[in-house]
Amino acid sequence: MGSFLMPKSEVYMKQESTVDLLLDVDQRPxxxxxxxxxxxxxxxxxxxxxxxxxxxxxxxxxxxxxxGVGTLIYMISTGFKVxxxxxxxxxxxTAMSLAMKEMGGDVSAAQTGVILTxxxxxxxxxxxxxAGTKWIDKxxxxxxxxxxxxxxxxxxxxxxxxxxxxxxxxNWKNALVAVVTFLIAAxxxxxxxxxxxxxxxxxxxxxxxxxxxTLGLVDFTPVLKxxxxxxxxxxxxxxxxxxxxEYNLYFGPETIAILPIAIVxxxxxxxxxxxxxxxxxxxxxxxxxxxxxxxxxxIATSVSAFLGGPANTTYGENTGVIGMTxxxxxSVIRNAAFIAIALSFLGKFTALISTIPNAxxxxxxxxxxxxxxxxxxxxxxxxxxxxxxxxxxxxxxxxLVLGLGGAILKLGPVTLSGTALSAMTGIILNLILPYExxx
Numbered sequence: 001m002g003s004f005l006m007p008k009s010e011v012y013m014k015q016e017s018t019v020d021l022l023l024d025v026d027q028r029p030x031x032x033x034x035x036x037x038x039x040x041x042x043x044x045x046x047x048x049x050x051x052x053x054x055x056x057x058x059x060x061x062x063x064x065x066x067x068g069v070g071t072l073i074y075m076i077s078t079g080f081k082v083x084x085x086x087x088x089x090x091x092x093x094t095a096m097s098l099a100m101k102e103m104g105g106d107v108s109a110a111q112t113g114v115i116l117t118x119x120x121x122x123x124x125x126x127x128x129x130x131a132g133t134k135w136i137d138k139x140x141x142x143x144x145x146x147x148x149x150x151x152x153x154x155x156x157x158x159x160x161x162x163x164x165x166x167x168x169x170x171n172w173k174n175a176l177v178a179v180v181t182f183l184i185a186a187x188x189x190x191x192x193x194x195x196x197x198x199x200x201x202x203x204x205x206x207x208x209x210x211x212x213x214t215l216g217l218v219d220f221t222p223v224l225k226x227x228x229x230x231x232x233x234x235x236x237x238x239x240x241x242x243x244x245x246e247y248n249l250y251f252g253p254e255t256i257a258i259l260p261i262a263i264v265x266x267x268x269x270x271x272x273x274x275x276x277x278x279x280x281x282x283x284x285x286x287x288x289x290x291x292x293x294x295x296x297x298x299i300a301t302s303v304s305a306f307l308g309g310p311a312n313t314t315y316g317e318n319t320g321v322i323g324m325t326x327x328x329x330x331s332v333i334r335n336a337a338f339i340a341i342a343l344s345f346l347g348k349f350t351a352l353i354s355t356i357p358n359a360x361x362x363x364x365x366x367x368x369x370x371x372x373x374x375x376x377x378x379x380x381x382x383x384x385x386x387x388x389x390x391x392x393x394x395x396x397x398x399x400l401v402l403g404l405g406g407a408i409l410k411l412g413p414v415t416l417s418g419t420a421l422s423a424m425t426g427i428i429l430n431l432i433l434p435y436e437x438x439x
């Protein structure tokens with residue numbers, strides 16, 4: 001295992017960053033500033049991380065615990081060289097829900113399926129380790145990377161707008177809270193001085209929350225009902241004498257049907273690391289290497305499912321925070337993981353964070369997802385992609401329309417949509433379409 005994890009070089013592979021970083025990957029803020037920056041990342045991932053278990057009927061505390069542990073596993077695997085936070089994955093919701101339904105509500109097939117999917121990541125990582133990464137440049141040139149980043153950012157725009165209440169049947173109070181939250185972040189990010197400017201997200205969340213409180217949009221009932229200290233409600237595949245709920249490892253067809261989802265999530269994994277690499281000015285897919293990032297993500301996913309939680313995945317929300325604050329410090333993300341683990345045991349605090357209205361998260365998401373998409377435009381401009389070449393225009397057009405248009409392709413138990421479908425389409429077109437001869 002040691003040789004598998006050994007990097008080919010101890011020196012970061014650099015590329016030009018799309019963001020002028022205040023703190024680089026291997027730099028650390030002061031202790032006081034670091035804690036605030038870490039809490040900012042906790043707030044960024046919290047909404048989506050707890051939403052997945054709520055949809056699947058899983059304990060929120062387990063998902064929160066697993067996200068923190070999973071992030072630490074990932075960091076160990078990558079040698080603490082990549083500022084990635086892992087949270088609950090939405091890609092498995094449909095497959096896991098179907099497995100539970102077919103098993104009469106039993107989670108055995110769903111949890112076993114996700115455990116095995118994590119192991120698929122590990123096998124793919126081993127293949128990448130021995131096959132090298134030169135194929136990455138061939139499959140992912142700037143004409144693929146740019147639109148992929150745009151799709152990753154804008155693909156989440158619908159949920160941001162809905163949470164913000166900016167829809168036909170939306171509540172004006174929610175819309176107002178979202179606008180106020182957005183403006184606080186925008187003004188702090190552009191007019192703020194010193195440390196204030198690097199934590200606009202945290203101040204915007206607090207400001208938006210207080211404003212929502214004055215409009216009666218905050219319900220403290222969950223806080224009043226929660227205990228101060230609660231052990232996460234783990235589900236485990238062995239007997240615990242009644243201490244925790246149990247499930248059985250199950251290897252039937254309901255389980256196997258979940259495995260092809262790995263095709264989708266591995267594509268998203270590559271896309272997310274590409275986005276982050278552009279922001280940080282690092283080629284993370286080459287150093288520490290795709291094999292190590294996949295290994296960490298895969299083990300984290302298997303561990304989460306083993307404990308009764310959902311699959312883990314890299315989080316665009318936290319990438320957006322890095323792009324907006326220009327703080328790429330791995331230590332900040334690491335401490336956010338420890339905070340998430342601690343919060344999973346603090347019932348009242350977890351309940352308090354869960355009272356943050358969707359409108360506040362929506363207002364922030366508009367900015368965060370926009371930052372991600374804008375970095376895609378920066379890639380196309382920086383790399384001087386030639387759109388007078390019709391092939392490039394066709395590739396970008398197909399990727400953007402399929403990725404943002406809600407296109408879905410069902411291939412047996414596998415459903416391709418969004419980033420995965422867009423990326424695969426772009427890769428295929430880039431390989432088969434010829435360049436124009438301008439002579």
